[in-house]
Amino acid sequence: MAGCAAKTVYEIFQSMEYGPTAAPSAATAQAWLEHHSRSLGLFIDGAFVSPAGRRSCPLTDPKGSVVCSIVCSEDEDVSRCSSSAVSGYKSWSSLTCSQRSRVLLRLVSVLGLHGQCVSELCDLCGAACSPTALVRLLQFYSSWAQLRDALLCDWTPVGVVVVVTSDDSSLYSLMLKVLPALAMGNSVIAVPGRSAAPPALLLAQLLAAGGLPAGALNVLTGSDVTLGAKVAQDPNASFVTYSGNQQDGAALCKATAGMGLPVSVSLCIGPVCPFIIFESADMDSAVDEVVQAAFKKRKEVHWVLCVQESVSESVTARLKLRIAGLKCVSLRSDADRVLVDAAVEEAQQQGATLVQSCPPPPGSQYPPTLLCGAAPSSPFVVSPPPGPLLPVVTFRSNAEAVVMGNHSPHGHAASIWTEDLTLALETAHRCPSSFFCSGGSPFSSFHSHFLCHSQ
Template identity: 75%
Template sequence: MAGSATKTVYDIFQSMEYGPAAVSSTVTAQAWLDHHSRSLGLFIDGKFVRPADRQSRSLTDSKGANVCSTVCAVEDDVSLCASSAVNGYKAWSGMTCYSRAKVLLRLVSSLGQHTKCVLELCELCEASCSPSTLVRLLQYYSSWAQLRDTLITNWTPLGVVAVVVSDDCSLYSLILKVLPALAMGNSVIVVPGRSTAAPALLLAQLFVGAGLPAGALNVLTGSDIMLGATVAQDPRISYITYCGNKQDGVKLCKATAGMGVPISVSPCIGATCSFIIFESADIDSAVDGVIEAAFKKKKEVHWVLCVQESALDSVVARLSLRMSGMKCVGLSSEADRVLVDAAVQEAQQQGAKLVQSCTAAPSGALYPPTVLCGAAPSSSFVVNPCPGPLLPLMTFRSNTEAVTLGNHSPHGLAASIWTEDLTLALETAKSLSVGSVWVNSHSVSDPCLPVSGHKDSGTCTDGGQEGLYQFLRPSCCSCPLPRSSPVSLDYTKFGTAASPAIIVPDESASSPKSYLQFVGGKACKAESGCSVAVQPPGGGSVLAYCPDGGRKDVRNAVEAASKVQPGWMKKSPSARAQSLYSLAKNLESKKKDMAASLSIQGTLSAEEAENEVDISSARLSDWAAYCDKLQGGSLPMPQSGSALSIPEALGVVGLVLPDKNPLLSMVTLLGAAIATGNAVIMVPSQKNPLAALAFIQVLQASDLPAGLVNIISGSRDQLTVALANHSVLKAIWYWGSAEGCQYLQYSCTCPLKTLRLFCQTDDGQRVNLYTAISVNKKKKKCNVNANLRAHVVPGLFVIGANALSDVTSVTRSFRVV
């Protein structure tokens, strides 16, 4: 070690100082850049293309020196690239699984030959990803490419997939989306950010050299994230997946709303993660982990240190010792220095104590690693951390307080727990609302581990078998339907149309029946006090009156559902199964009443209505049987330790039901949601609401907890707006107009919601499919009769299900060391 020739081993272990860093060289990468005249073009159809009259974007290193420039693609380039990708898809998907796997494995050898160039270029561009990590990714996904038809049967690739990342996204996050898409047989268009542009172009060149068909992998560089929206406009694009910071992800979602292209978002950059140290932890190891995680030169997440009060003095003492002599960390700009100074000044004004490696210089783009001891959870530098080597430190007394602090952030990407008490670690991990929990470690990543997040950390799963389904569709489904263009829509006025005239039901014996809605376990009228008439198709006499629900009814329903859902989720699978079996039995006992509610409008005969009731009862029994079949398990780790995957319910979800087969579609979605631990707010079909409202009698006779299932009738658009704007709802399944689909895509970004959006025509037929922020995975179709067909959706509304899941939005994996 530098300057430690006279130090003893005891001295070294007391200070735990690092050895000298190796002298880096970028000669090989510089030579590759010089070969391209330091002006990198687009990579289309297996070769570099540099169109004339294109603007360029410069990339500089940490010292401000120019590294290279990249071309800014325009619409014509996007069209050319899409044509190449379609041809590449035909060639790539036409190969056997074994042949595709061989191509990916050949790339491992190619990387071995060009390891130095890849490593140096990543260092120049500050796109952190080691060649060994890339090799691991290739080996993992090449095996999935070979086993796709064996282990994932009856599935087919989507087609052309666009992978879009932000400027601050790492190369690892980019490749974690590119490789599974290729392994499943798709062609890929990569839209890299500033730091990943040059490495992505180099890897594309190596891919083609390894035998990837021309056009199967293309790279389009641009000036900002809106190039991704330009790519989405091309009708040949089947799916878009985004990774990076949330701000750019929201821009992309809003820009593509209404285009009819599925888009998933993984905002893995800029999230706030908790580093929790209990008194039972190995303090030395925990402090060393804090130093490694919090004070990197370039970090993708912000850490908040939470320490148990009884261990605070020991942790602070160790931090002071370990931080002494640490070098200052470079900031991106002088503007970042202003933000850091403001955060430190605010912390000192609130009474925080500073622990610094050295005294900060008055100005400049360097700042010493700093711990802000005594931070409050509500402080702005905790809620909205600034860039720089700042680590807020908060204290807690009990395990419950630790969980509260860990869940305080709007993000839910990951957390790190340090304790020698395994029981404490497992209980805390299950209580934290984050996607990944590391025990006695941090930042553990591997392609076999499904990665995602709760809340504002996205709804898309990457890695593991769960992450493959976003790039596949069931073989039984038809080809993607024609794309659509965004409609002209005033988002502020959507769902605000005036309700129909208030109807005062006649109380005479011959008057149509008045139904009630179901909120918080009670049948009740709408808060508005209004009712709407239900008429047969084509108009005519009034058949019944149903409540005209609104925003207040949704608020009451969400409050009731959010209270009961945690307890329902903690119930044993067998207890949930018994409740569903009871619900199915109650539905069967009220067969005549339910059949009458289906046939009253004349769309079904009495025989067809009874048939639908029978199938609906069987469907609920199917979901009851499924309750204890959903389970996680142990995942293979390439290093010491263990990884566990635990499926979880999303929470409170909204269901806006379709017009066709109102009872069967309702129980299919209802059973899927509550079987997996969710609570629901259902909006019946505006045209055919009677079956759902009659089902309230079945719910009242069941033993489901009050508030678990809520049914609110009324204007579909108004209730859709109320659901979209409620922050507690985690997912929405929607059948409705094209305007409603577009509104949800545009609005459900803060916080992010999992959406399943179907646009249907006036006759109830589905004409287009939108999937915002995540995608459909597995569906099995059940033929009922010539005119009755319904989807069985295993694993619907589940976080982190197994390979049978339709929605694998988040898998909680944590490592026990």
């Protein structure tokens, strides 16, 4: 007779254990990289270009393995790309609004077919981005492409738009600048950061295959932000927009000063967002969402967990159980590891209790970490370092929860967990954060990036 080792449905419901998770695969992305011999060129005039004699820059993952190499563009490449963008602008802007909208909608289906490859490549390069979020972004701006003449009747395309992002920006931040420019009929020269360069090249190839005219979207790669300054100084550039850290943004503005060229800067200020759990919340669902939001590879924001004091022990116990099975998260660089170690040491000196899934290994890997019993005024709560760190603070009353929710100088989003709808609406009304999600964590939204408040 043969026995069955699998648990019955009754036993599963009695134990409520989490099932096994499938190991992530990157086979599709690896095949795409192998097709290009792991040496990615520039994307100019609707095709990949590999100029001879160019210096290449290797791109490594957090473990130190080489993912691929990208070409460092030179002045000749910038001129060629600029000419292609001018030609692409003439073709793209000559289409009617409905024609441009149909092209962008066609790209939605193309991205849906190849979303797995985009997601895997983003994970390999450390520029994690959800294909679902990109699809929503395309759908949103394809609608604006259709309505441009009706709602923006006095507006016209400006011409060639240069989009520059820093090395620590995600692919989503890049496309948040590229797609609205395309929707309005402009051509785009994208200069992504190193981590977002391979997925940006893949997206450019997919968009061209979906019907985007040659030259409407070009991608130049390089080793640092000086390439963005070179492209911005080209006489054919009509507008420059930047997203990323403050240092690179200041360098770009300095390089374009006095040229009479409009420059739009969107700084990634690393907002700290509250995750508020009231005693009336569904604890298991709230803890699951905390783990998903706080310990993923590439966070858009830093989270601070605010738990009502009466249920703090229950939430902490559930979190300990959940993070015990989590793997270490890859940091972007060794410099980030230094910041994380310093923050953890400071937290312990101030009396915080450390909860980790495993001892921290050497290198750029760090385990998911809870900093329980933290004071709201602690530096690692107000300005947490990059990495899988989650400060946990407690509150007693609903009014105190609102005060903690407003503690961040840069409010980006808030997640409120309670089964009391009146309490959720009252808390959301009294917190000036721009984007709320009750019973979930805020996703990448084309609205939330423009609706922040600052100190």
